[in-house]
Amino acid sequence: MRDTAAGLAIGAAGGLIFWLLGMPAPWLAGSMMASIAAVFLKVKVGMPDWLRAMAFIFLGIQTGTAVSWDTVDRAAHWPLSIAFLGLTVVAVTWACTLYYVKRSGWDRATALFASLPGALSLTLLLASGTKADMRRVTIAQCIRLFFLVAALPSVISWLSPPDTVSVMPDQMGSLWGVVIVVLGSTAAGYALEWLGVPAGLMLGPMLASAALELSGLISGAAPASIxxxxxxxxxxxxxARFSHFTFTEFREALFEGFMGFLIALVIAMAGAGVAAWASGLPLALTLLAFSPGGLDAMTIMAFSLNLDPAYVGAHQMARYIGLALLMPVVTAYVLKRMGAHVNVTSPTLPSKLDDR
Incomplete structure (x- = not known):
């Protein structure tokens, strides 16, 4: 409890400072930066599973209640956009793997698993069956996410003129509606979690709250206070993920992590640009959806930056589920072609979203 209280207090203080400074997505980026600083100052920060679960359920509710019939109409353009996203994921993985092998001198297995854009727990599980350097894989993945959360809000804000952002729906005014959506979404989340559905703890609330919103049983977005x-x-x-590393390891890995982030960002911007041109959507919106930062972080950014969370959430969910389903087979095949040692099985798919 003490570690949890310390983590929440430090994160809230960092978020407040970023908010007072007028930074984009202040509560996410500020809490992350403050927590990393605390970790390297030897302050213990913790986060119990039940609190993580609540955060994912509430985030799923936020995303689902943002869905409207206008969103359903716009979804006709999404399949093409998701197809471009798939090509972008392949390009990011290939380019980052090539960089780590050719420029950093990493072995092929380490480079491949360090380059996969997301699903960290499954990535580490698969990497453990190979000769990949697990510490390099973990820190490369964590630093990529660090740079995405720290830098992407500013990039998005620069790309987002006021007339291209999506207006968030009005907040839910009925207490009874809030109770219905929280209970129904929580039940749906744990049901999918029990069934072993990838990202079930967040996917369930998204689907349940969207269904309630579209059916007319509730109206408006969940309260912004959550x-x-x-x-x-x-x-x-x-x-807290950086508690496994020393500051020296973090500092030495910054350059390689930044280069991986930069390669991923450039390719994501190219794919997002094509998707924006083909669908007529704002580049800022497609870039956020294409960025390999994870369903949870990117969806929170969508709310913070006043962009369409349903579009972003749908694309990030497609990327996450696609990686979870295809990664075991694809990585085994690629490593075999590369001549790297591989002993990859098809593990039980992770359903929690604390590892993007």
Whole structure:
């Protein structure tokens, strides 16, 4: 409890400072930066599973209640956009793997698993069956996410003129509606979690709250007061991942991590640009959807930056589920072609979203 209280207090303080400074997505980026600083100052920060679960359920509710019939109409353009996203994921993985092998001198297995854009727990599980350097894989993945959360909000804000952003729906005014959506979404989340559905703890609330919204049983978005705590919890969760590394390891890995982030960002911008041109959507929106930062972080950014969370969430969910389903087979095949040692099985798919 003491570690949890410390983590929440530090994260909230960092978010407040970023908010006062007028930074984009302040509660997420600020809490992450403050938590990382605390970790390297030897302060213990913790986050119990039940609090993580609550954050994911509330984030799923936020995303689902943002769905409207206008969203359903716009979804006709999404299959093409998701197809471009798939090509972007392949390009990011190939380019980052090539960089780590040719420029950094990493072995092929380490380079491949360090380059996969997302699903960290499954990536580490698969990497453990190979000769990949697990510490390099983990820190490369964490630093990529660090740079995405720290830098992407500013890039998005620069690309987003006021007339291209999506206006968030009005907040839910009925207490009874809030109770219905929270109970129904929680039940749906744990049901999918029990069934072993990838990202079930967040996918269930998204689907349940969207169904309630479209059916007319509830109206309006969930109260904004639940978004700030979800931001802080997620920021502390990201920061706590760095407790496994020393500051020296973090500093030495910054350059390689930054180069991986930069390669991924350039390719994501190219794919997002094509998708924006083909669908007529704002580049800022497609870039956020294409960025390999994870369903939870990118969806929170969508709310913070006043962009369409349903579009972003749908694309990030497609990327996550696609990686979870295809990664075991594809990585085994690629490593065999590369001549790297591989002993990859098809493990039980992770359903929690604390590892993007």
């Amino acid at each position: 978004l700030i705590p979800a931001n802080v919890v997620l920021g502390v969760m990201i920061g």
